[in-house]
Amino acid sequence: EAQVTQNPRYLITVTGKKLTVTCSQNMNHEYMSWYRQDPGLGLRQIYYSMNVEVTDKGDVPEGYKVSRKEKRNFPLILESPSPNQTSLYFCASRLTGEVGELFFGEGSRLTVL
Amino acid sequence: DQQVKQNSPSLSVQEGRISILNCDYTNSMFDYFLWYKKYPAEGPTFLISISSIKDKNEDGRFTVFLNKSAKHLSLHIVPSQPGDSAVYFCAASVGGDYQLIWGAGTKLIIKP
Numbered sequence: 001e002a003q004v005t006q007n008p009r010y011l012i013t014v015t016g017k018k019l020t021v022t023c024s025q026n027m028n029h030e031y032m033s034w035y036r037q038d039p040g041l042g043l044r045q046i047y048y049s050m051n052v053e054v055t056d057k058g059d060v061p062e063g064y065k066v067s068r069k070e071k072r073n074f075p076l077i078l079e080s081p082s083p084n085q086t087s088l089y090f091c092a093s094r095l096t097g098e099v100g101e102l103f104f105g106e107g108s109r110l111t112v113l
Numbered sequence: 114d115q116q117v118k119q120n121s122p123s124l125s126v127q128e129g130r131i132s133i134l135n136c137d138y139t140n141s142m143f144d145y146f147l148w149y150k151k152y153p154a155e156g157p158t159f160l161i162s163i164s165s166i167k168d169k170n171e172d173g174r175f176t177v178f179l180n181k182s183a184k185h186l187s188l189h190i191v192p193s194q195p196g197d198s199a200v201y202f203c204a205a206s207v208g209g210d211y212q213l214i215w216g217a218g219t220k221l222i223i224k225p
Contacts, residue, residue: 004156040122040217041217042115042117042119042202042215042216042217042218043157043202043204043213043215044215045212045213048212058212059212090156090157092156101147101159101162102157102159102213103159104156104157104158105156106154106155106156107154107155107156
């Protein structure tokens with residue numbers, strides 16, 4: 001089954017404790033992206049990757065890091081989480097050259113105390 | 114400054130009637146528009162799209178209309194069904210640009 005898998009789905013952590021949210025897709029997509037969803041703001045892009053070893057900042061990259069060492073994986077790293085990073089996070093992927101039609105993971109709800 | 118706006122946070126419609134969800138944008142460079150649907154505890158899923166060279170695109174019960182002069186698009190669902198209850202996001206992009214700009218979403222509630 002074609003899917004984007006995120007882990008963990010739910011996480012409560014404390015300020016400053018490094019965490020990683022993993023994302024994996026099995027569709028051989030070149031393009032992968034991370035979004036955060038906050039009430040009244042829709043989806044905002046954090047980082048995206050056009051292919052292996054190619055990453056770029058989205059609209060709200062501050063406080064986040066990403067890496068793309070393999071095509072299928074695109075982890076999101078919060079080196080020192082803060083309460084303003086409490087949010088619902090989505091990973092998404094698609095083939096390059098196809099605008100839109102992103103395939104999303106089920107989301108990871110992160111709470112930073 | 115939000116470039117894509119969905120001004121109705123929620124909309125309630127009787128089952129069987131038409132649902133009309135609206136979206137306005139400010140960037141005249143946008144030339145591709147999409148609607149996504151999101152159920153609770155799931156990621157958004159692609160619903161329908163439209164290119165700026167068209168003013169209408171249909172897919173079954175779903176039709177998207179684009180009014181470029183008004184910078185407005187709408188999603189029509191006819192007839193509305195209980196399974197259509199979800200949050201609907203509109204998104205826009207500039208051709209060839211991989212960044213989608215998203216609206217805040219409209220929660221559609223279909224009443225039996």
